[in-house]
C-alpha cells in the first residue's frame with residue numbers, strides 16, 4: 001500500500017488512482033450518534049437518512065443546506081435501509097424484528113417478520129433486486145442485548161439471509177455464515193455479495209465478504225466462495241459501483257475491491273465505519289456512517 005501525504009488514501013493497485021480524486025477530502029456531514037448505520041439517499045427529495053441504532057432514531061441530512069434533523073424517534077431501532085423500485089423507504093428494524101416499507105402516503109407496511117412461523121432475529125441490511133424481491137440478512141445483534149434493540153432468544157436458532165418474494169413468500173438463500181450482515185448484488189445481478197461479521201461471536205471466524213452466484217431463475221443462490229478478507233476490523237455494509245467494484249466499510253474506513261476481489265485501495269476514516277452509500281445527483285459521492293459521525297467524499301465512481 002502506498003500512503004498519500006495526508007494518509008487519507010492508501011493505494012494498493014494502480015486502478016484505485018482512477019477511482020478517486022486525489023484532491024478530494026473527507027467531509028464531516030454530522031456527528032452526535034452512538035452508532036450510525038444504514039445510510040440511504042433519496043434523489044427526488046435531495047436528502048440522506050441514516051440510523052442511530054442505540055438512540056432508536058433515524059436522522060435526515062438535507063442536501064440543499066446541509067442541515068440535519070430528526071426524521072423519526074422512536075423508530076423501532078432501525079439498522080439498514082434501502083429504496084425499492086418505486087423509491088419507497090425499506091427498513092430493517094431490530095425492535096420490530098421486521099423488514100418494513102413506508103408507503104407514499106406514510107403508512108408502514110411489514111414486508112417480513114417471520115420465517116417458518118418463527119420471529120426473525122433482527123434484520124440488519126437489505127437490498128432490492130430488479131424483479132422487486134427483497135433480500136435481507138438476519139443476524140442476532142438486535143436481540144443480543146437491549147442496546148440495539150430488545151434482548152430475546154432467537155426463535156429460528158440460526159442467522160441467515162432471506163429472500164422476500166413480491167408475493168411475500170420468505171425463503172432462505174444463505175445459511176452458511178455465522179452472522180450475515182451487509183449485502184449487495186453485482187451490477188448485472190449474477191452474484192450476491194454478503195459480509196460475515198461472525199467474529200463478534202466466534203473469535204476464529206474470519207471477517208470476510210462471500211460471493212454467491214445467483215441461479216438462472218434469479219430466486220436463489222448457488223454455493224459461494226470467499227471473495228475478500230478484511231485486514232482491519234469487520235466488513236459491515238458495502239455498495240457496488242457501476243463497474244462492479246465493491247466499496248466496503250471496515251475498521252479503518254472504506255476498502256475498495258475490484259470485481260475479481262483485489263484490494264485496490266482504502267479511504268481512511270477517523271472512526272470505525274459501519275456502512276456507506278453513493279449519493280448526490282451523479283451518485284459519485286460516498287456517505288459513510290462511522291460510529292458517531294457521517295462522513296462524505298467525492299469519488300470517481302458511480303453507484304449502482
Ligand code: MG
Nearest residue numbers: 124181182236
Ligand atoms: Mg450492518
